[in-house]
Amino acid sequence: MNLLLFTDGDRSGPAEITVSDQRLQHLRQVHRAAVGDSVRVGEIDGLMGEGRIVSLDSQRATITFQLDSPPPAKLPVTLLVALPRPKMLRRILRSAAEFGVEQLVLFNSYRVEKSFWQTPVLAEDTMRDYLLQGLEQARDTIVPAVTLERRFKPFVEDRLPALLAERRGLLAHPLPGASAAPTDTDTPLLLAIGPEGGFIPYEVDMLQAAGLETVSLGPRILRVENAVTALLGRLLPVD
Amino acid sequence: MNLLLFTDGDRSGPAEITVSDQRLQHLRQVHRAAVGDSVRVGEIDGLMGEGRIVSLDSQRATITFQLDSPPPAKLPVTLLVALPRPKMLRRILRSAAEFGVEQLVLFNSYRVEKSFWQTPVLAEDTMRDYLLQGLEQARDTIVPAVTLERRFKPFVEDRLPALLAERRGLLAHPLPGASAAPTDTDTPLLLAIGPEGGFIPYEVDMLQAAGLETVSLGPRILRVENAVTALLGRLLPVD
Structure with a gap:
């Protein structure tokens, strides 16, 4: 997973998402992510940008982000x-x-x-x-x-x-x-x-x-x- | 399997092979081959050509062949x-x-x-x-x-x-x-x-x-x- 994709349903704030599904498992088990780590995020059918993990436990991860780059050309x-x-x-x-x-x-x-x-x-x-x-x-x-x-x-x-x-x-x-x-x-x-x-x-x-x-x-x-x-x-x- | 590969160990005659392993299963189950059918054959590290099934049962298939074409360039x-x-x-x-x-x-x-x-x-x-x-x-x-x-x-x-x-x-x-x-x-x-x-x-x-x-x-x-x-x-x- 080189990009963590999200939809509007994942938003817990205007520039924040909270995930608790296989994306959480992937962050924990493959990326061995920790609070403070940065992670590339992208909104499905939208922009991409840099995210930062602000909280992480076995139940959920919360990531704040700034979306500033378009996806690559098709x-x-x-x-x-x-x-x-x-x-x-x-x-x-x-x-x-x-x-x-x-x-x-x-x-x-x-x-x-x-x-x-x-x-x-x-x-x-x-x-x-x-x-x-x-x-x-x-x-x-x-x-x-x-x-x-x-x-x-x-x-x-x-x-x-x-x-x-x-x-x-x-x-x-x-x-x-x-x-x-x-x-x-x-x-x-x-x-x-x-x-x-x-x-x-x-x-x-x-x-x-x-x-x-x-x-x-x-x-x-x-x-x-x-x-x-x-x-x-x-x-x-x-x- | 677009080519049936064989080695010297499969030969039952100068221009004949007999197979009884997964190649036989593939001929029977995937190709639904019958006696008289032609099949492309190739000698590993050698030439390719046309083969003909001369006998076929649940135990073995015997194929006669003529090798006349080189493999494609690497x-x-x-x-x-x-x-x-x-x-x-x-x-x-x-x-x-x-x-x-x-x-x-x-x-x-x-x-x-x-x-x-x-x-x-x-x-x-x-x-x-x-x-x-x-x-x-x-x-x-x-x-x-x-x-x-x-x-x-x-x-x-x-x-x-x-x-x-x-x-x-x-x-x-x-x-x-x-x-x-x-x-x-x-x-x-x-x-x-x-x-x-x-x-x-x-x-x-x-x-x-x-x-x-x-x-x-x-x-x-x-x-x-x-x-x-x-x-x-x-x-x-x-x-």
Whole structure:
């Protein structure tokens, strides 16, 4: 936890929060924090700044703070990922928030197992917990939007065109003639990544017809989570 | 498993293998394979090719094959990672093999917990299992070399210089003035990545004195495993 995130509900004063949940445990057990220590804090969907622990016991911690810095810029990326198995979904939620993706769309595809849609990870509160873990890691406060698309065809035909407005659409799929996955970050992108086993030809055709260009990450077949972080890593604003 | 890897010990004929371990389970349960099916096979540290299942029951599968294609080129990268906690170590071993890293060095650093060096994951056979999982995923046969360096100072002073011969050495560490993490793949690289919490200043000084330049992945603090795959993703030979 590189940033302690809070909401209005945590406020015990205009510039003070009191926490008693897993954030308290983390302060005590991982940071081995003490009264007087400083800690980076951020208001969810707001500013970040420096906090100071003014009281701390086994029941609660009270932290005063001054918020003065904006969160880092988001990557101008809408990420589309075919719903992965739950273990991988948790990591992709965290990573999407960590790399600063603006929006994540989890969609159905022929090779997505039906049971994946039943996982409790998809509960709104649970997804939010994983997204917050990514924000805490990367020191960001803006929660990415997550959308679930349980039917491929209506999604691609009816809602994908609006997502593609003002964005270059890319499909990570190793077709002959695919161009290199990009490394610039100036162009807003929509990046689509298939399931383990890949998209079926019908899906590739539909996504291409919607305007997505195929791009390649080279000859190696990467695990879905590694394709996600490799693609996003290429786009990080490093200068 | 996108590639069934085998060794000489699996051969039941000059161009035939018989397997009865978890590879058999995977063929039956995941691939739902049947006699006559084709399957990609590769000899560890050798060539790859097409195999055909000639017999299959609950006890064993026999596969005939023709090996005709070399594995994909390795990334010209020696990856140095401060030993992470075991869960992350498993993923980093898999990912290093998957992205095609030539050599992985796991080294000690001030912020590496001593208990991490006790994990059974570091047993040679166990590490090899995770490396093979990465090779099976990416369709590669060449097992990366893994070296353990349990003491930082002797490693940096005595053995790092030889690793750096003919390589550009980079230290992923967010110092002011760090240049962008590279995206070219022509230059052989040595990439050093610190522990959770980062290198301490003494370590940064020593690594810089050994000739490593600091590079940055931008303002976000990435989890170690994501820093690894982001850095390697930037280097993938996509053209």
